[in-house]
Amino acid sequence: MLRLPRFRHETPASLEEAAALLSEHKGRARLLAGGTDLLPNLKHGIEEADVVVSLGRVPELNRVRETEGGDLELGAMLSLEALASDALVRKRYPALSVAAGLVAGPHHRRMGTLGGNVCLNTRCVYINQTHFWREALGYCLKKDGEACHVVKGGKRCVAAASNDTAPVLTTLGASLRLRSQSRGVRVLPIADFYVQDGVYNKALEPDELLESVLIPMPQPGLHSAYKKLRPRDSIDFPRLSVAVAFRLESDVVRDLRVVISALAARPLMLKKVGDLSEGRPLNDDLLDELGSAAFKQCHPLTNVDGDTTYRRDMVPVYVKRALRAARDSGLSMP
Ligand SMILES: Cc1cc2nc3c(=O)[nH]c(=O)nc-3n(C[C@H](O)[C@H](O)[C@H](O)COP(=O)(O)OP(=O)(O)OC[C@H]3O[C@@H](n4cnc5c(N)ncnc54)[C@H](O)[C@@H]3O)c2cc1C
Ligand code: SF4
Missing domain, CATH: 3.30.465.10 (Uridine Diphospho-n-acetylenolpyruvylglucosamine Reductase; domain 3)
Incomplete structure (x- = not known):
């Protein structure tokens, strides 16, 4: 059985008190909200804490x-x-x-x-494991080790x-x-x-x-959608995720933003894809063009489970699905 390590548990009743505890134990305190990620990480030794500050009693x-x-x-x-x-x-x-x-x-x-x-902490198939498993592998850059197992010779963690x-x-x-x-x-x-x-x-x-x-209040004509690739339709983290938002102005696209995640340490804004669509109708030709442009910009790594070629092939599929879903759905109403 995996046990939690020892730590002091604080339950502040105000924002000021919570902030004061973080300041007092700078770097050695961890905030606890629902605990669905922090507690497994503490059990696995992926995160460490002298003090855990629970936010459940702060009404604001x-x-x-x-x-x-x-x-x-x-x-x-x-x-x-x-x-x-x-x-x-x-x-x-x-x-x-x-x-x-x-x-x-x-x-x-x-x-x-x-x-x-x-x-949420970043994730990687080589870190979200038990301490025993990670020790057997010689740890990695993210915690306790000196090498990355995803990018051989890499100097930066790409969880x-x-x-x-x-x-x-x-x-x-x-x-x-x-x-x-x-x-x-x-x-x-x-x-x-x-x-x-x-x-x-x-x-x-x-x-x-x-x-x-x-x-911000949605602008007139705003359409948005989110699509997530995962092995099962429940529980699983994304292998790829795509969010889109744009305005339709007399049937042409304005200000398209496409953000892809579960590839690297930060969600990736595909600016070139957004620029390609400005002032054009969102028809099948444009959808294909945007899907291909997204494919060129995305390079999945072995940090997340799932075959990298398959995940890359799914980039245009999910970008087009998200854009179609946003176009065909109702407007975001203020
Ligand atoms: C089986 C399983 C499947 C999961 N699948 C998904 C998934 O598909 N998608 C997904 O997004 N997540 C997934 N999660 C992760 C997690 O459940 C969610 O991300 C959840 O939203 C985390 O919220 P929490 O309140 O439980 O965070 P916690 O575990 O309490 O905290 C998470 C991190 O945020 C910090 N934190 C919390 N609140 C604050 C705050 N107010 N200010 C600053 N820092 C703060 C904590 O210190 C900690 O580092 C999964 C977890 C499990 C166990
Ligand atoms: S990306 Fe590399 S350094 Fe980061 S958690 Fe994975 S194996 Fe470790």
Whole structure:
């Protein structure tokens, strides 16, 4: 049986208290939301902590509200189940509701939170294993070792961002409200939050916590969709995920954003694909062109399970499926 290591458990009742604990134990404290990823990682020795700070008693983190400007603010402790079924989220941001509803299985979505999903650790077939297994392999760059087993001779960990909500939030232009005791609150676009380092892929300082996610009011004519490739239609992490968002203006495409994830440490925005579609009708010719352009830009690695050639072949298929689903679905209504 895998046991949790020893740590101190703190249960702050306010944001200030939580931030103070992170500051006091800088680098040695871990935040606990639903625990669906952190607890297995602590058991496997992939993450270590002297102090675990549970966020379950901080009421502000459950807040869902519309700001004066019409943006939607979603508290970090909102469960994925609540996010997937929220009527306003379904109406305004259907792709987000779909993505939240595709995370893991029903029990994980009841426990798992938006904040935990946004801040999810990267994953790799060589790290998400027991300590015994990793020790037998000589560990790796991400934890305790000096080599990467995915990119031989590689100097940087390429473990994959595998969180379903991140690509969608990126296409929607979301921002994150981050809090620390010493520096107060800062708001960072999610497009700048993930960095290309599988060891730690976030611009989140060790003394900071994610308070909420801010999503702008949908622009008129916004269409969005999310598609996820996984071995089974339940529980599994993505082998590839595609989020798209664009506006249809008199049947032509404006501002297409295509974000692909589960390939590398950060979700990848396919800017060239977006640019190709500007001002053109989304017909079958354009869909084929965009699918081929996406294929050229994506190079799956053996960090995630599933054959890399197959995953690459699925890039145009999933990009086209996502674009068709967005085009044929209803508009995001304010
Ligand atoms: C069998 C299985 C299948 C899964 N499948 C999927 C899947 O398909 N897609 C997917 O996206 N995920 C999947 N997961 C991972 C996980 O269940 C979800 O990502 C979930 O949303 C994590 O949320 P949580 O609240 O449980 O996070 P936790 O486990 O509590 O935390 C995750 C990380 O985020 C940090 N964190 C949590 N809250 C905050 C905050 N407010 N501020 C800063 N840091 C914070 C924690 O310190 C930790 O590092 C799966 C997990 C399992 C066990
Ligand atoms: S990508 Fe390489 S360094 Fe990173 S977890 Fe996988 S094997 Fe380890």
